[in-house]
Amino acid sequence: EPEVTQTPSHQVTQMGQEVILRCVPISNHLYFYWYRQILGQKVEFLVSFYNNEISEKSEIFDDQFSVERPDGSNFTLKIRSTKLEDSAMYFCASSLRGFVSTGELFFGEGSRLTVL
Amino acid sequence: DAKTTQPNSMESNEEEPVHLPCNHSTISGTDYIHWYRQLPSQGPEYVIHGLTSNVNNRMASLAIAEDRKSSTLILHRATLRDAAVYYCTTSSINDYKLSFGAGTTVTVRA
Numbered sequence: 001e002p003e004v005t006q007t008p009s010h011q012v013t014q015m016g017q018e019v020i021l022r023c024v025p026i027s028n029h030l031y032f033y034w035y036r037q038i039l040g041q042k043v044e045f046l047v048s049f050y051n052n053e054i055s056e057k058s059e060i061f062d063d064q065f066s067v068e069r070p071d072g073s074n075f076t077l078k079i080r081s082t083k084l085e086d087s088a089m090y091f092c093a094s095s096l097r098g099f100v101s102t103g104e105l106f107f108g109e110g111s112r113l114t115v116l
Numbered sequence: 117d118a119k120t121t122q123p124n125s126m127e128s129n130e131e132e133p134v135h136l137p138c139n140h141s142t143i144s145g146t147d148y149i150h151w152y153r154q155l156p157s158q159g160p161e162y163v164i165h166g167l168t169s170n171v172n173n174r175m176a177s178l179a180i181a182e183d184r185k186s187s188t189l190i191l192h193r194a195t196l197r198d199a200a201v202y203y204c205t206t207s208s209i210n211d212y213k214l215s216f217g218a219g220t221t222v223t224v225r226a
Contacts, residue, residue, distance in 0.1 A: 004159075031212070033213065035160075035216075042216050042217060042218055042219075043154070043160060043203075043216040044216075045213045045214065045215055045216075048212040048213050050212075055212040056212040056213050058213075091159045091160070093159070093160075098212055099207075099209065099210050099211060099212065100148075100150070100207045100211050100212065100213065100214050101148040101165075101167075101207055101208070101209050101210075101211065104162035104165070105152075105160075105162060105214060106162070107159030107160045107161065108159055109157075109158055109159055110158075110159050
C-alpha cells in the first residue's frame with residue numbers, strides 16, 4: 001500500500017539553527033500538508049500546498065517557516081531559526097484531491113524535532 | 117469549521133462494539149463530518165467521512181443524526197489494535213485543511 005514517508009524520524013538541533021524536514025508524498029497525490037503535534041497536545045494544521053503555492057496556512061506558520069517542493073517527489077518544511085517551542089512531532093500528509101471533503105488525507109509517521 | 121465535542125475517553129472489551137459519539141451542533145448544511153484516529157507513536161489515519169447518509173467501510177460505520185448535530189462512529193468488533201485517539205472533525209465543502217481537537221482516547225481490554 002502506498003505511503004507517505006518522512007525523514008528524519010528524529011532530529012535534535014540547537015536553538016537558532018535551521019532545520020529541514022523532508023517528506024515523500026504518495027506519488028500521484030497533488031495536495032500536500034504539514035501538521036505538528038507538541039507532546040501531549042492536539043494535532044495542529046500548519047500549511048497546505050498545491051501547484052507550488054500555499055493554499056492555506058495557520059497562524060503558527062509565520063515567517064520562520066517555509067515549504068517547498070524542490071523536485072517531483074519531495075516536499076519539505078524549513079524552519080529558519082528554531083526556537084525551543086518548535087519542539088514537536090511534525091507530520092506530513094498528502095491527498096489526491098484538494099478539498100478535504102472529497103477524500104482522505106494520508107499521513108506519514110512523523111519527524112520528531114527536539115530543540116535544545 | 118463547526119466545533120466538535122467528544123468524550124475524553126472510552127473503554128471497551130475486545131470483540132465488542134464501540135460507539136463513539138461526537139457533537140457538532142453548529143454544523144452547516146454543506147459541512148462534512150470526518151473521523152480519523154491516531155495509534156500510539158503514529159500519524160493520524162483516516163477512518164471514515166460523510167455528509168448526510170450513514171456510511172460504512174471496512175474499518176467502521178458512521179451514523180449521522182437526522183438533524184446532523186451529532187454523529188456516532190461505530191467500530192463493530194474492537195481489537196487491541198483499535199486502541200487509539202479518535203478524532204471527530206468537520207470541514208466545509210471547499211476547505212483545504214482539517215482541524216483536529218483533543219479526540220477520544222479508546223482503550224480496549226483483552
